[in-house]
Amino acid sequence: MAKKLRQDASVVDGYGYLTNIAFDSVVFGFSGASLKILLMEYHNTGLFALPGGFVKLNEDLNAAVKRGLKERTGIDTIYLEQCYVFGDKARHQPAVMNTILKANGWAVPKEHWLLDRFISIAYYALVNYNDVTLVPDALSDSCTWYDITKLPPLILDHRLIVAKAQQTLQANLDSKIVGGNLLPKQFTMKELQQVYEAILGENIRRTTFQRKMLGLGILKRHQKKYSGKAHKAPYMYSFKKNKTAFSKQGG
Amino acid sequence: MAKKLRQDASVVDGYGYLTNIAFDSVVFGFSGASLKILLMEYHNTGLFALPGGFVKLNEDLNAAVKRGLKERTGIDTIYLEQCYVFGDKARHQPAVMNTILKANGWAVPKEHWLLDRFISIAYYALVNYNDVTLVPDALSDSCTWYDITKLPPLILDHRLIVAKAQQTLQANLDSKIVGGNLLPKQFTMKELQQVYEAILGENIRRTTFQRKMLGLGILKRHQKKYSGKAHKAPYMYSFKKNKTAFSKQGG
DNA sequence: TTTTATTGTCTCAATATGAGACAATGATAC
DNA sequence: GTATCATTGTCTCATATTGAGACAATAAAA
Numbered sequence: 001m002a003k004k005l006r007q008d009a010s011v012v013d014g015y016g017y018l019t020n021i022a023f024d025s026v027v028f029g030f031s032g033a034s035l036k037i038l039l040m041e042y043h044n045t046g047l048f049a050l051p052g053g054f055v056k057l058n059e060d061l062n063a064a065v066k067r068g069l070k071e072r073t074g075i076d077t078i079y080l081e082q083c084y085v086f087g088d089k090a091r092h093q094p095a096v097m098n099t100i101l102k103a104n105g106w107a108v109p110k111e112h113w114l115l116d117r118f119i120s121i122a123y124y125a126l127v128n129y130n131d132v133t134l135v136p137d138a139l140s141d142s143c144t145w146y147d148i149t150k151l152p153p154l155i156l157d158h159r160l161i162v163a164k165a166q167q168t169l170q171a172n173l174d175s176k177i178v179g180g181n182l183l184p185k186q187f188t189m190k191e192l193q194q195v196y197e198a199i200l201g202e203n204i205r206r207t208t209f210q211r212k213m214l215g216l217g218i219l220k221r222h223q224k225k226y227s228g229k230a231h232k233a234p235y236m237y238s239f240k241k242n243k244t245a246f247s248k249q250g251g
Numbered sequence: 252m253a254k255k256l257r258q259d260a261s262v263v264d265g266y267g268y269l270t271n272i273a274f275d276s277v278v279f280g281f282s283g284a285s286l287k288i289l290l291m292e293y294h295n296t297g298l299f300a301l302p303g304g305f306v307k308l309n310e311d312l313n314a315a316v317k318r319g320l321k322e323r324t325g326i327d328t329i330y331l332e333q334c335y336v337f338g339d340k341a342r343h344q345p346a347v348m349n350t351i352l353k354a355n356g357w358a359v360p361k362e363h364w365l366l367d368r369f370i371s372i373a374y375y376a377l378v379n380y381n382d383v384t385l386v387p388d389a390l391s392d393s394c395t396w397y398d399i400t401k402l403p404p405l406i407l408d409h410r411l412i413v414a415k416a417q418q419t420l421q422a423n424l425d426s427k428i429v430g431g432n433l434l435p436k437q438f439t440m441k442e443l444q445q446v447y448e449a450i451l452g453e454n455i456r457r458t459t460f461q462r463k464m465l466g467l468g469i470l471k472r473h474q475k476k477y478s479g480k481a482h483k484a485p486y487m488y489s490f491k492k493n494k495t496a497f498s499k500q501g502g
Numbered sequence: 503t504t505t506t507a508t509t510g511t512c513t514c515a516a517t518a519t520g521a522g523a524c525a526a527t528g529a530t531a532c
Numbered sequence: 533g534t535a536t537c538a539t540t541g542t543c544t545c546a547t548a549t550t551g552a553g554a555c556a557a558t559a560a561a562a
Contacts, residue, residue, distance in 0.1 A: 018271040021370055061338025061370060082336055085372050087312025119272055119312060121336050121370075171426075189509085208551065210510075215549095224558095231508035232558035440540085459520065461541075466518095475527095482539035483527035 011138075014113030017054040022118040023065050024052035024158065026083075026165035027073065029129035029145060030182040035198040036129070036145040037162065038072065039154070043141050044103040047096075049155045050162070051143065052120070065123050072143050074133040079126040079181040083168040084161070085119060091157050092117040104139050124165040126181035148198075169199055177218075180239035186222055188234040189213065262389075265364030268305040273369040274316050275303035275409065277334075277416035278324065280380035280396060281433040286449040287396040288413065289323065289385070290405070294392050295354040298347075300406045301413070302394065303371070316374050323394050325384040330377040330432040334419040335412070336370060342408050343368040355390050375416040377432035399449075420450055428469075431490035437473055439485040440464065 011017075027038040039048045053068035055061055062080065069078050094115040101108050108115065129145075136143040146152070148166065151159070172178065178199065179192045193209050213219060220240050224233040262268075278289040290299045304319035306312055313331065320329050345366040352359050359365065380396075387394040397403070399417065402410070423429065429450065430443045444460050464470060471491050475484040 018368065018370065020269040020272055055338065055370070057368070058340055060340050061336065085312065085333055085336055087306065087372075089309055089311050117269065117308070119269065119306070119372075121338070175422075205551070205553095206509085207511085207553080212550085226559075228560075229508080230506065230560035230562095232510080234509060456520070456522095457540085458522080458542085463519085477528075479529075480539080481529035481531095481537065483541080485540060 011054070011114075016057055017113075018057060019113065020116065020118055021055055021121070022052055023055070023061070023068070023121045023123060024050040024161055025065060025069055025080075026050060026122065026124040026162055027069065028124060028126050028148075028165075028169065028182060029132065030195050030198065031129040031145070033194045033198065035148040035195075037148055037151075038134070038143060039146050039151070040072075040136060040140040041142045041144075042100045042103065042139050045100055047100060047155050048152045048158075050158050051137075061121065065121075069125055071137070072135055073127060073131075074135070075127055075131055080123050081125075081168065081172065081176070082121065083124050084122045084164045086122060086157055086161060087119040088157075089117065091120070093156060096155055100139060120161070122161045122164060124169055126178060128182065128184055130184065166199075173199055177239055186236040186238050188225055188236060190234060192237070262305075262365075267308055268364075269308060270364065271367065271369055272306055272372070273303055274306070274312070274319070274372045274374060275301040275412055276316060276320055276331075277301060277373065277375045277413055278320065279375060279377050279399075279416075279420065279433060280383065281446050281449065282380040282396070284445045284449065286399040286446075287380070288399055288402075289394060290397050290402070291387060291391040292393045292395075293351045293354065293390050296351055298351060298406050299403045299409075301409050302388075312372065316372075320376055322388070323386055324378060324382075325386070326378055326382055331374050332376075332419065332423065332427070333372065334375050335373045335415045337373060337408055337412060338370040339408075340368065342371070344407060347406055351390060371412070373412045373415060375420055377429060379433065379435055381435065417450075424450055428490055437487040437489050439476055439487060441485060443488070 025038075029036045029038070038051055040051055041048050051068060051072045053064065055064040059067070065080060066078055069080075070076060097114055098108070101112075101114065134143045134145075148162075151162065153159070154162070169178065173196065179187070179195045182195050183191055189210055192213065193204055193206065196209070197204050218240050219237045222236040222238065225236050226233045276289075280287045280289070289302055291302055292299050302319060302323045304315065306315040310318070316331060317329055320331075321327060345361075348365055349359070352363075352365065385394045385396075399413075402413065404410070405413070420429065424447065430438070430446045433446050434442055440461055443464065444455055444457065447460065448455055469491050470488045473487040473489065476487050477484045
């Protein structure tokens with residue numbers, strides 16, 4: 001708790017953080033056959049934004065993003081990919097941040113560090129929907145899931161960040177283990193297909209998809225899953241470890 | 252010239268730039284059937300590095316990178332793609348920068364802004380080898396082309412940045428117009444194939460390559476090119492505009 | 503035992519790709 | 533002129549890969 005207080009203190013005056021650098025994360029989860037992302041709603045403003053944060057002076061960039069995501073989701077080992085850096089000067093809109101701070105009861109001077117210009121490094125994360133315990137930050141009422149096809153308006157260029165993350169996720173769908181990070185350890189072929197369909201935004205032919213996935217040789221077949229429904233029970237699958245390597249690059 | 256002096260002045264004290272943020276560019280060119288990149292050699296140090304720079308307070312990030320590249324290459328409209336952000340704290344090695352500054356006759360105090368920690372946003376650029384006019388910066392003896400397969404040791408994590416850029420270029424080879432930016436307006440099929448081979452680092456079957464390229468429908472055929480050699484003259488081609496769209500995303 | 507909603511596998515056609523054959527050049531040597 | 537040689541452009545054929553559907557095998561309920 002003492003630690004938590006010191007962190008808040010440094011956010012107040014900016015001490016202990018790299019300046020002009022922020023990060024924002026698009027956290028993808030999968031539930032009810034559709035793709036969802038995490039959004040924060042700021043107190044008394046009706047404003048929605050992506051979860052984000054700042055990098056400490058003695059902290060790796062990637063570690064900072066993981067720290068931020070752990071605070072929101074409770075997850076320790078989270079799957080992360082960089083997707084783009086947003087650095088236009090037009091994204092510097094101190095009025096927006098001022099609105100949020102004021103609605104929170106923070107009266108800050110004009111030259112407060114949070115009102116300065118930030119370049120935002122955008123990441124996307126993949127989590128198992130059922131593993132997360134959502135926690136809003138000090139400025140927010142809520143941190144909750146929103147269907148990617150039904151997002152409320154977002155502050156600044158956050159809608160653009162989401163679009164870019166979605167685009168990157170689509171591009172990475174074949175080269176990275178996406179399904180394995182969005183689904184539980186074991187899953188059915190149908191669930192995996194639904195993940196692909198939600199990410200690509202299009203229907204996939206069942207038989208072709210099954211053949212292709214099995215052909216990759218990265219799935220391990222387990223027992224059948226008896227759902228109680230009146231039809232043939234599907235097999236459960238898991239991803240074999242280290243087949244399509246998880247991203248682990250220097251930073 | 253007055254402008255140039257003011258820029259130097261601001262680099263000296265850091266005034267006018269965003270703090271903690273730098274960019275580095277891997278500039279690809281194609282010549283003699285092989286892929287080359289631009290490297291700077293610092294005065295009296297034997298140290299090689301990628302061309303880079305800093306972002307002005309009132310400047311878009313992408314514009315800053317373009318400004319930096321224009322200073323080195325003389326090219327105005329340069330093809331750029333982001334590739335990765337390097338933000339580990341381990342890349343903060345003030346001793347290296349100090350060596351470079353000292354060799355240049357700059358005695359700087361310990362808390363000089365150039366000795367601070369920087370997060371580097373890495374870009375790659377594609378240029379037509381014959382269009383560039385290379386200009387070293389104030390700290391460098393030279394700015395010249397090096398074959399991608401024969402690079403000297405580079406400072407800090409610049410070797411890693413090159414590797415990442417090469418990787419990204421490979422991944423983008425099919426989805427972006429790479430050849431059209433590395434080659435002159437018109438080129439032969441053989442030259443285009445050599446670009447692909449240099450980027451992928453492997454040989455490509457001639458007939459299959461030709462069939463695939465023509466099949467894409469993005470090439471326009473022009474007259475033959477008579478080289479004076481004793482064999483059939485190849486056709487010249489150019490890329491049709493806006494077929495595989497140039498990257499143009501918000502920032 | 504039937505019925506119904508799946509699921510797993512096969513087959514056949516339609517494309518795409520790998521690998522080579524081969525005729526058609528351009529200049530040069532004779 | 534004619535023969536030679538190093539390409540280049542286009543085919544052809546065998547070999548994957550993918551699209552689209554057929555069909556038998558369930559699992560539980562009627």
